[in-house]
Amino acid sequence: MDLSLSSVHTDQLWKGKHPQTWTKGEVKQWLVWCKVEFSLDNVEVERFSMNGKALCILQRDAFLHRAPFAGDVLYEHLQQLLSRDGPMDRSTPSKVSFTSSSAGPLYTHLYFPTSRVHSPLEEKLQGPDGRTVLPHLNLTDYSNSEYRKQMELLQNADTALNLSIPERANSDSGNSSPGITEEDLPGPSTKHGPILSSTPQKCVPRTRSQEQVIAVAPKKRRYYLYDRKMDHFPRECSPPHSYSSPDRTCDGSKSTSALGLGGTGHSLPQQRHISEEVQSHNPKPTLPTQRKSDSAVSCSTEAHENDSEVFVDSPVQVTPVYHARPVCPSLGPLDSSGYMMNSQRTGALSSWGHVEQYSGSFLPEHYPLRGQARVRSESSSSENSYFLRQVNMESLRRSPSKDVSGPRSPACERIGKDCRLLWDFIIQLLAEDTYKPYISWEDKEKRIFRIHDQQKIAQLWGQQKNRTNMTYEKMSRALRYYYKMGIIQKEQGQKLTYRFLQDRKDIANAPRFSKFGKKQAEKRKESGRQDQTSPQMVTASTLSPSLSFSQSPTTCSSMVNHTFSYCLEPKNMSSVAGSSSSSSMLPSTEVASVASDSRRYIGTHYQSDKGCRDAEERRLTIKKEPTG
DNA sequence: CACCCGGAAGCCAC
DNA sequence: AGTGGCTTCCGGGT
Numbered sequence: 001m002d003l004s005l006s007s008v009h010t011d012q013l014w015k016g017k018h019p020q021t022w023t024k025g026e027v028k029q030w031l032v033w034c035k036v037e038f039s040l041d042n043v044e045v046e047r048f049s050m051n052g053k054a055l056c057i058l059q060r061d062a063f064l065h066r067a068p069f070a071g072d073v074l075y076e077h078l079q080q081l082l083s084r085d086g087p088m089d090r091s092t093p094s095k096v097s098f099t100s101s102s103a104g105p106l107y108t109h110l111y112f113p114t115s116r117v118h119s120p121l122e123e124k125l126q127g128p129d130g131r132t133v134l135p136h137l138n139l140t141d142y143s144n145s146e147y148r149k150q151m152e153l154l155q156n157a158d159t160a161l162n163l164s165i166p167e168r169a170n171s172d173s174g175n176s177s178p179g180i181t182e183e184d185l186p187g188p189s190t191k192h193g194p195i196l197s198s199t200p201q202k203c204v205p206r207t208r209s210q211e212q213v214i215a216v217a218p219k220k221r222r223y224y225l226y227d228r229k230m231d232h233f234p235r236e237c238s239p240p241h242s243y244s245s246p247d248r249t250c251d252g253s254k255s256t257s258a259l260g261l262g263g264t265g266h267s268l269p270q271q272r273h274i275s276e277e278v279q280s281h282n283p284k285p286t287l288p289t290q291r292k293s294d295s296a297v298s299c300s301t302e303a304h305e306n307d308s309e310v311f312v313d314s315p316v317q318v319t320p321v322y323h324a325r326p327v328c329p330s331l332g333p334l335d336s337s338g339y340m341m342n343s344q345r346t347g348a349l350s351s352w353g354h355v356e357q358y359s360g361s362f363l364p365e366h367y368p369l370r371g372q373a374r375v376r377s378e379s380s381s382s383e384n385s386y387f388l389r390q391v392n393m394e395s396l397r398r399s400p401s402k403d404v405s406g407p408r409s410p411a412c413e414r415i416g417k418d419c420r421l422l423w424d425f426i427i428q429l430l431a432e433d434t435y436k437p438y439i440s441w442e443d444k445e446k447r448i449f450r451i452h453d454q455q456k457i458a459q460l461w462g463q464q465k466n467r468t469n470m471t472y473e474k475m476s477r478a479l480r481y482y483y484k485m486g487i488i489q490k491e492q493g494q495k496l497t498y499r500f501l502q503d504r505k506d507i508a509n510a511p512r513f514s515k516f517g518k519k520q521a522e523k524r525k526e527s528g529r530q531d532q533t534s535p536q537m538v539t540a541s542t543l544s545p546s547l548s549f550s551q552s553p554t555t556c557s558s559m560v561n562h563t564f565s566y567c568l569e570p571k572n573m574s575s576v577a578g579s580s581s582s583s584s585m586l587p588s589t590e591v592a593s594v595a596s597d598s599r600r601y602i603g604t605h606y607q608s609d610k611g612c613r614d615a616e617e618r619r620l621t622i623k624k625e626p627t628g
Numbered sequence: 629c630a631c632c633c634g635g636a637a638g639c640c641a642c
Numbered sequence: 643a644g645t646g647g648c649t650t651c652c653g654g655g656t
Contacts, residue, residue, distance in 0.1 A: 420647085421647075422647085454631090467648095467649070469650085470649080474648090476633090477633090477648085477651090478647075478648055481647080483633095490632080490633090496631080632654100632656075633656095635651100636650100636652085637649100637651085637652105638648105638650080640646100640647090641646090
């Protein structure tokens with residue numbers, strides 16, 4: 001019996017034909033067959049809605065894109081079929097969409113610096129000179145008319161923008177990609193790839209023969225950068241269901257659909273740039289709901305539709321590629337290794353992109369690019385809360401058990417770990433020799449530390465919190481809030497010098513920071529209200545810098561001899577109350593005297609303090625108690 | 629000019 | 643919805 005004949009049922013017509021001649025339906029049949037044959041679960045057949053010719057053009061990446069967990073198998077099988085059937089008119093592969101000289105193929109490229117390319121797949125993509133040449137994402141079955149239509153739109157857009165249409169790349173097969181090299185990336189690009197700079201990059205589309213690039217500066221705390229290579233408009237690019245679209249940001253909060261690039265259909269200005277520089281030159285009207293002063297580049301929906309700070313130079317389509325970068329690493333020369341190591345493994349896989357069109361021909365779609373790496377926030381987890389980690393799905397697929405986020409430098413690991421609070425962050429920086437050039441102990445005994453490079457520290461903090469526009473000024477504001485909380489105080493007269501008023505344990509045990517402390521505080525609140533009879537109110541910030549009430553009695557022998565002990569009893573904070581450690585044990589006279597030294601605090605601390613809604617609660621009360 | 633201060637309002641995660 | 647911990651400005655001081 002002729003198996004080949006018997007197998008050619010209506011649902012297996014593809015078997016007798018060269019893949020390039022498959023119809024759309026036969027492609028579908030092949031996919032279904034593969035699903036069954038290879039037990040592939042995650043193949044969405046509709047995502048391969050194309051004919052055989054288009055299918056054969058797809059590269060492995062495109063397969064992986066469409067079927068993240070099965071793309072390899074499909075691709076390999078197709079290659080087998082192709083090699084079995086031999087080449088079929090390979091010389092004219094552009095029948096589908098590449099023949100029009102007036103409308104050359106458009107490719108989407110992911111750019112990643114060579115140093116970041118490490119996956120086996122990507123290594124294959126390195127050119128002989130070491131430059132990374134990543135293939136186009138996919139090419140779908142454009143009908144010529146539609147393709148021309150899109151090209152016209154593109155050309156119009158480019159004309160309007162004075163941008164050149166990407167020239168047809170290479171006509172030999174139509175699917176070879178123009179090499180994108182590191183130099184093509186705008187903005188500061190290091191050997192580790194484009195890095196976030198504290199100053200958003202100016203993002204002006206460049207005129208290039210083969211691609212244009214738009215870098216999008218940080219928008220709020222979501223996306224740092226994306227590049228655009230307006231080479232290609234893959235039409236079929238909806239995301240695999242297993243991945244969320246960039247519509248949701250790394251931490252799950254919503255962003256403007258595709259970073260404000262579309263979705264609403266509102267027309268965009270011809271050119272929008274997102275750099276602060278541009279912003280400053282073209283100040284936008286402040287919306288009533290808009291924080292008047294947020295210069296941060298914002299991309300969340302709630303951050304004002306009209307204020308979408310994703311800037312698109314084309315009213316037609318864009319194909320941005322997001323480069324989410326890890327937060328903690330790339331702290332500078334000292335710890336850039338963390339980023340590098342991280343990126344090395346995520347490399348090209350750690351991006352996504354999407355296709356948008358404002359004029360309505362295309363529905364806004366998002367598709368994670370090859371690897372579908374997405375930025376995810378681990379904020380829900382206690383660890384690495386503020387680290388964005390990129391998931392290398394390629395690696396996941398190959399070795400699911402591996403931590404594909406890649407190793408981080410020890411410093412980053414430690415500092416990133418459960419380090420969401422500024423004081424903790426600072427303590428951890430201080431604990432790292434790595435950061436000594438930036439911040440170090442001035443007097444460790446007294447817990448006096450000095451910031452040597454405030455910009456760097458602010459940058460680190462910004463990275464930690466994923467706030468791209470962090471400055472020392474802002475960070476210091478946060479530090480100043482600690483004054484009231486009795487965590488930190490300024491060393492008077494010494495620039496950039498602060499002092500921790502409590503040790504880490506005490507701070508951490510503070511009711512506001514620990515569950516235990518909170519419970520304790522609640523207990524006290526319930527049981528001890530009546531004890532608060534006219535306590536001598538002294539704010540922590542009235543304490544002189546010269547006073548050391550930072551140590552708990554258990555560790556501070558110098559305090560033992562005091563005639564009186566004082567129980568810091570904040571309603572809301574701290575160590576003292578929580579642990580009954582009475583961190584501050586100061587005679588009231590001393591308190592009073594030093595209070596008078598605190599020029600500003602006395603004058604300001606008791607004023608209305610409307611800004612801090614709980615300032616009153618944060619006041620530290622020192623209650624005089626006789627020692628027994 | 630650099631650093632510092634605290635008010636005010638808002639954001640965001642929990 | 644409330645809260646904590648900022649972040650982002652700001653006007654002002656040293």
